[in-house]
Amino acid sequence: RKEVEQDPGPFNVPEGATVAFNCTYSNSASQSFFWYRQDCRKEPKLLMSVYSSGNEDGRFTAQLNRASQYISLLIRDSKLSDSATYLCVVSRGTDKLIFGTGTRLQVFP
Amino acid sequence: EPEVTQTPSHQVTQMGQEVILRCVPISNHLYFYWYRQILGQKVEFLVSFYNNEISEKSEIFDDQFSVERPDGSNFTLKIRSTKLEDSAMYFCASSAGTMPNEQFFGPGTRLTVL
Numbered sequence: 709r710k711e712v713e714q715d716p717g718p719f720n721v722p723e724g725a726t727v728a729f730n731c732t733y734s735n736s737a738s739q740s741f742f743w744y745r746q747d748c749r750k751e752p753k754l755l756m757s758v759y760s761s762g763n764e765d766g767r768f769t770a771q772l773n774r775a776s777q778y779i780s781l782l783i784r785d786s787k788l789s790d791s792a793t794y795l796c797v798v799s800r801g802t803d804k805l806i807f808g809t810g811t812r813l814q815v816f817p
Numbered sequence: 818e819p820e821v822t823q824t825p826s827h828q829v830t831q832m833g834q835e836v837i838l839r840c841v842p843i844s845n846h847l848y849f850y851w852y853r854q855i856l857g858q859k860v861e862f863l864v865s866f867y868n869n870e871i872s873e874k875s876e877i878f879d880d881q882f883s884v885e886r887p888d889g890s891n892f893t894l895k896i897r898s899t900k901l902e903d904s905a906m907y908f909c910a911s912s913a914g915t916m917p918n919e920q921f922f923g924p925g926t927r928l929t930v931l
Contacts, residue, residue, distance in 0.1 A: 757917045802918050805850075809858075809859045
């Protein structure tokens with residue numbers, strides 16, 4: 709079983725739409741959870757850390773369910789510039805990051 | 818805003834040659850990492866480095882690989898004898914080490930082994 713699993717997509721949505729991505733992780737010892745975005749042939753860029761209580765940053769909302777080992781990302785009012793691959797990432801502390809394969813999002817006009 | 822930098826952006830080498838990839842982590846960070854991404858695949862951990870020693874390494878990081886922090890700013894990855902399958906994007910990352918230990922990535926070095 710993969711350590712971090714994501715639906716690869718692509719998700720094709722019109723501008724202004726709301727889109728949600730899900731991710732599951734297999735190691736219950738995971739302590740830190742993140743969403744990164746990656747543009748084509750560029751580095752992963754930290755979008756947000758994910759906290760147990762859930763957290764929001766502008767149009768982005770992340771949720772964590774430790775019991776189900778499930779992480780989600782909701783993007784409201786999608787912009788063309790949101791088109792990218794969204795990487796679900798977990799870690800056990802100061803350890804390595806473990807990446808999912810990513811979910812591709814394409815926002816069209 | 819402080820950022821991780823990497824040089825070169827692209828390195829082309831012949832199989833069997835040695836390459837050194839260079840990184841300058843964010844200045845007050847204490848933890849340093851190398852990752853790689855083969856085209857079309859996910860980002861994979863190679864090695865982590867803290868307090869001037871390797872803290873963890875993956876199965877990929879065999880005897881052909883080494884890391885060094887030769888001075889107070891640079892962090893290098895050396896591949897002694899490159900293979901075709903080493904062709905990938907190599908990313909350096911650094912973190913302050915405080916939870917949740919957010920890691921910040923450099924722009925990467927694209928290594929092409931011919």
